[in-house]
Amino acid sequence: MSDTPTLYARFTEKLDAVLAALEAEGHMPPDTPRRAVTVEPPRDPSHGDLATNAAMVLAKQAKTNPRALAGLIVEKLAADPDVTSAEIAGPGFINLRVAREAWLAELRAVAELGADYGKSTMGAGRTVNIEYVSANPTGPMHMGHCRGAVVGDALASLLEFAGHKVIREYYVNDAGGQVDVLARSVHVRYREALGKDVGEIPEGLYPGDYLVPVGEALAEEFGDRYLAAPESEWLVPFRERAVAAMLEMIRADLALLGIHHDLFSSEAELQAAGKPAEAEAWLRERDLVYDGMLEAPKGKTPEDWEPVELPLFRSTKFGDDQDRPIRKSDGSWTYFGADLAYHYQKAQGADALVDIWGADHAGTVKRIKAAVAAMTGADGDAVPFEVKLVQMVQLLRDGQPVKMSKRSGTFVTLADVVREVGKDVVRFTMLTRKPEAQMDFDFAKVVEASKDNPVFYVQYCHARVCSTLRKAAAEDLAPSDGHLELLGEEELEMVKLAAQFPRIVEAAATAREPHRIAFFLHDLAAALHGYWNLGNDRPDKRFIVVQDGNLSRARLFLAAQIGQLVRNGLALLGVEAVEEM
């Protein structure tokens, strides 16, 4: 992004230039691939500020040994004014120490770039479509949807920050049997609204109270017109209105979490437009769909199993375990048959696709990946497509599991949880674990205001910076980069950590792992709190040292930039950076 490349990017360029020079001098063959070359902070800070594995990775291609190659690289790097020392260590690591001035310049870059510090051009403006949530429009959002929603949303922000154009998409499953069930459930509420005694909600229908107002609205709209009418007359209009009402509710629930999709794509519209049929024809032409028998499921063969001939997609050709039906025996589309066409549609509007799914759908990943490979791979390169699975969240209250049962309607809604613990807590907590690991969500722990709670810890860091700046302002001290040379080693350590933000962003975006931002923020907060605590015993290490204005202003400048960084990181996670707590 920047006209001001950040420190890590700059050193990567320097190293690249050195390697190019070595190629030109004949030490390495031309166009030696350098993909595996990294520039990163060494694990042990005593080794230096930056380390590169270049010599070890490239030694084989240079037909020499790592240490010899390292010698050549070091010779050139040592000439750089930003490098104060370059040493070969161990099997061929190159450890660099970076000039103080270069770190201080990085601190100025944070100030200069502000909210843009950490942005990357990595995505090169490529469009990524990220589909997340896509909960069935049959009721309010519950906690089962929450993690995917937050992870997907944070990932979308992250990819945007990393230079992609992002489409946030929600696939509305408004065409299957479940929405018919919804329509029937709503019909019961409709009769109820007209004063009929409906008794218990029949087994198999949705019992939730949230359908009561929908029934009332229908009664208002249609009067008693459909009271005794056959289902065929009211099913379609009831379904339409019920789905619309559910979507409105879902949007409101998502808004509570600060989530707003760019696009809601309707499965029913997709089908009405004939997209699945087009896909089928296209696939049949290439013999990727054929009429065949489905094998009985392995393991537990059901008694009522009857082999039928169905149109099957050859997903086995692309790594699936079984060919998959795209239509049911009554001719209507299976979920997969429509989903296949849907993904093709998404692929036409994007350079890459990402789906965020709950782990309970893991079993269908192979078939949809097969479908995308088949449909986008035919004419050139397949569109890159990843399915990220988020694992289950177990809700706990004081260590005891919270029971949820769909049948009895006692599920914990997302709205309830957000109301109880707040948006920021929900979002941050969902991002403090890698998505593919199961997690617990304990109501007692997530609202705790102590340093054991990462949400609090990070937000408090920002609040602390703000309160320090407020206090300084009261004493007529404003942050200034006029005398940054007064900053000591402890302060410089914080700068070094802060300078990693841009590369953390890129790594997190590449890996599609927004939780890395959360962990980085926790580390950064720990550094600031640690420095703060230093001031307890050593008043000369406080941000505000009354006797020394220049030093205070330099430290305040540092504090302000740490605050800026926390804001940038929290913005990616969709968590508010509060100014006081």
Place this chain on the structure above:
RNA sequence: GCGCCCGUAGCUCAGCUGGAUAGAGCACGAGACUUCUAAUCUUGAGGCCACAGGUUCGAAUCCUGUCGGGCGCGCCA
């Protein structure tokens, strides 16, 4: 039976797509508080990275198998 995910300190988890002596918090042990910035701080101990092989300069990380936990497996969505 099959597929996917997970297995790292007593507990909850990181580990930067293969790097150097595997980290943090909690809990545990020992110290510190006449508020100056204690919504605590310093410090110590704690590990066969589930297990067994393999790949290579080098593995917690990649591959194979075993064990353990979770999720799923019909034309459902």
